[in-house]
Amino acid sequence: MAKIKLLDSKLLDITLSRLCQQLIENHKDFKDSVLLGMQPRGIFLADRIKIRLQEMTSENIPVGSLDTTFYRDDFRRRDEPLSPNATHVPFIIEDKKVILVDDVLYTGRTVRAAISAMLAFGRPSIVELFVLINRRYSRHLPIEPDYVGRTVNTIQSQRVVVEWKEQGFDEDNIWLFNQWQG
Amino acid sequence: MASISVNHLLGIKDLQKSDLDIIFDTAVEFKQVINRPIKKVPSLRDITIANVFFENSTRTRLSFELAEKRLSADVINFSSSSSSVKKGETLLDTVKNILSMKVDIIVMRHSSPGAPHFLAKKIDAQVVNAGDGTHEHPTQALLDTFSIKEKLGDIEGKKVVIVGDISHSRVALSNIFALQKLGAEVKVCGPPTLIPKYIEEIGVKYEADIKKALVWCDIANILRIQLERQQAANFPSLREYSLYYGVNKRLLDSLDKEIVIMHPGPINRGVELDSDVADSDHSIILEQVENGVAVRMAVLYLLAQK
Structure with missing residues (x-):
C-alpha cells in the first residue's frame, strides 16, 4: 500500500509558524478573535494554534470545540451511525472574528455543518477557515479555506490520515494513502 | 460506531x-x-x-x-x-x-x-x-437513571429504594430493570397491598419500614399514589398512607446521612412527599x-x- 508523508512534526512546526504569522497579519490584536476547533481532530490543531499565537503575541485567544454531528446532511443516508462529540463554546460568538479550524478540508460538507452549528451560538462578524491539508478538486460545496498548510491534489480513492501526538501517536504525522486503510 | x-x-x-x-x-x-x-x-x-x-x-x-x-x-x-x-x-x-x-x-x-x-x-x-x-415506561427510567448518574457520577453499586405503589407503577418496573442493568441494588418500600407478590423473584428486596429503607439507600425514588388506579381499597386512607409512608423533613433529618430524593411527578404534595422535601436541595425532581x-x-x- 503506497503512502506518502505529507507533513511530519518538523514540517508541521514550520507550517504552523507560517500560518500563525498570517493570522497575526490579518487579525492584528486578536481582541475580538476566537478559535473554534472542529471535532474530532481539529481541536488538537486549534489548541496548538492558541499556544503558538500566545508565544508569538502573548495574546490569550479563547478556544472552543464544535461538534457537527447533529448538523450533518447525511443523517440516515450513511451506513455507519454517527456518534456525537462534545461541543464546548465557553464564550460569546456574537460579533466575534471566528477562526474555524480543521485538519483536512475535503468535500466541504463538514465545514457547512460546522457553520450551521456555530450559528446556533450567535452571529459572528467574520468567519475564517483554517486547515492544515486542503484536498483540491474534491469539493461538493463552494467552500474555500483562508489559511492552508498544504494543498494536495487527490482523487476520491485516496485518503488523508492525520495522526496527532494528543491521540497517543509517537509523532505528529500526516499521510496520503492511495487506498483506504481500514 | x-x-x-x-x-x-x-x-x-x-x-x-x-x-x-x-x-x-x-x-x-x-x-x-x-x-x-x-x-x-x-x-x-x-x-x-x-x-x-x-x-x-x-x-x-x-x-x-x-x-x-x-x-x-x-x-x-x-x-x-x-x-x-x-x-x-x-x-x-x-x-x-x-x-x-x-x-x-x-x-x-x-x-x-x-x-x-x-x-x-x-x-x-x-x-x-x-x-x-x-x-x-422506559423513557422515564432512562431519565431517572441518567439523573442519578449526573448527580452521583455513577450508578454501579448505588442503593436505590422505590417507595409507593409498586404494583400499579410502570415507572417502578422500568426503573428496576434499568437500575439492575446498570449495577445498582434496588429495594421497594410501601404498604404490602401495593407490592407485587413476586417482586423478590426479579432480585428486588422488600422493606416495609420507610425509615429502615431510607437509612439503607443512597437514592429514594418516591412514586405518586395513583389515585386513578386505586379502585380497590389497597390502603385505608391517604392520611394513613402519608403517616406511614410519606417522606417528610423530620424523617430525613432523623437519618444520619444525605440521600437524593426523586419523584417522577406529578406530586401529591403532603401525601407521598412533603413540600419541604420536594423543594429542598436533596430533591432532583426538576433536574429529572x-x-x-x-x-x-x-x-x-x-x-x-x-
Missing part, C-alpha cells in the same frame, strides 16, 4: 447495558444543546413523529413534543379524548390511518400493557413506548424533568438512525 440494539423502544427489559450507555452519552450532548441560546438542531428534519396518547399525560407528552421539535422533526399530536377512538375505531386502524399520512415514528401511551409491542409487530414505523398501563427532554432527544435520534 455506536448504535443501539433495538429498532423500537418498547421497554427497558429489551435493552442491553451498552444501549443504556449509548443513550446516556448521546443525552449528555443533547443536554448541552438545549442549554444553548438556540436550542434546536436540524438532525431529524426529514422525520415525522406522531404522539399518540390514549391516556392522559402532561409532562411526558410535553417532554416528547419538545424533544421532537428541538430535533426539528415534524410533529403531530393525537389524544384519545378528542378522537375517533370514541367512535369505536380499533387501535390498529387508528395507527394505520396515522401512518398512511407518512409518519416515521409513533410515540404511544396506552392503558393496556403490551399495546406498543403489539403495534411494533404490526406496522413498519418505529414505536416508542411512552407508558403502557402498569407495565413499562430537564433531563427528560435530553434523554428523549437521544432516544429519538438513535432510533431514527436505524
Whole structure:
C-alpha cells in the first residue's frame, strides 16, 4: 500500500509558524478573535494554534470545540451511525472574528455543518477557515479555506490520515494513502 | 460506531447495558444543546413523529413534543379524548390511518400493557413506548437513571429504594430493570397491598419500614399514589398512607446521612412527599424533568438512525 508523508512534526512546526504569522497579519490584536476547533481532530490543531499565537503575541485567544454531528446532511443516508462529540463554546460568538479550524478540508460538507452549528451560538462578524491539508478538486460545496498548510491534489480513492501526538501517536504525522486503510 | 440494539423502544427489559450507555452519552450532548441560546438542531428534519396518547399525560407528552421539535422533526399530536377512538375505531386502524399520512415514528401511551409491542409487530414505523398501563415506561427510567448518574457520577453499586405503589407503577418496573442493568441494588418500600407478590423473584428486596429503607439507600425514588388506579381499597386512607409512608423533613433529618430524593411527578404534595422535601436541595425532581427532554432527544435520534 503506497503512502506518502505529507507533513511530519518538523514540517508541521514550520507550517504552523507560517500560518500563525498570517493570522497575526490579518487579525492584528486578536481582541475580538476566537478559535473554534472542529471535532474530532481539529481541536488538537486549534489548541496548538492558541499556544503558538500566545508565544508569538502573548495574546490569550479563547478556544472552543464544535461538534457537527447533529448538523450533518447525511443523517440516515450513511451506513455507519454517527456518534456525537462534545461541543464546548465557553464564550460569546456574537460579533466575534471566528477562526474555524480543521485538519483536512475535503468535500466541504463538514465545514457547512460546522457553520450551521456555530450559528446556533450567535452571529459572528467574520468567519475564517483554517486547515492544515486542503484536498483540491474534491469539493461538493463552494467552500474555500483562508489559511492552508498544504494543498494536495487527490482523487476520491485516496485518503488523508492525520495522526496527532494528543491521540497517543509517537509523532505528529500526516499521510496520503492511495487506498483506504481500514 | 455506536448504535443501539433495538429498532423500537418498547421497554427497558429489551435493552442491553451498552444501549443504556449509548443513550446516556448521546443525552449528555443533547443536554448541552438545549442549554444553548438556540436550542434546536436540524438532525431529524426529514422525520415525522406522531404522539399518540390514549391516556392522559402532561409532562411526558410535553417532554416528547419538545424533544421532537428541538430535533426539528415534524410533529403531530393525537389524544384519545378528542378522537375517533370514541367512535369505536380499533387501535390498529387508528395507527394505520396515522401512518398512511407518512409518519416515521409513533410515540404511544396506552392503558393496556403490551399495546406498543403489539403495534411494533404490526406496522413498519418505529414505536416508542411512552407508558403502557402498569407495565413499562422506559423513557422515564432512562431519565431517572441518567439523573442519578449526573448527580452521583455513577450508578454501579448505588442503593436505590422505590417507595409507593409498586404494583400499579410502570415507572417502578422500568426503573428496576434499568437500575439492575446498570449495577445498582434496588429495594421497594410501601404498604404490602401495593407490592407485587413476586417482586423478590426479579432480585428486588422488600422493606416495609420507610425509615429502615431510607437509612439503607443512597437514592429514594418516591412514586405518586395513583389515585386513578386505586379502585380497590389497597390502603385505608391517604392520611394513613402519608403517616406511614410519606417522606417528610423530620424523617430525613432523623437519618444520619444525605440521600437524593426523586419523584417522577406529578406530586401529591403532603401525601407521598412533603413540600419541604420536594423543594429542598436533596430533591432532583426538576433536574429529572430537564433531563427528560435530553434523554428523549437521544432516544429519538438513535432510533431514527436505524
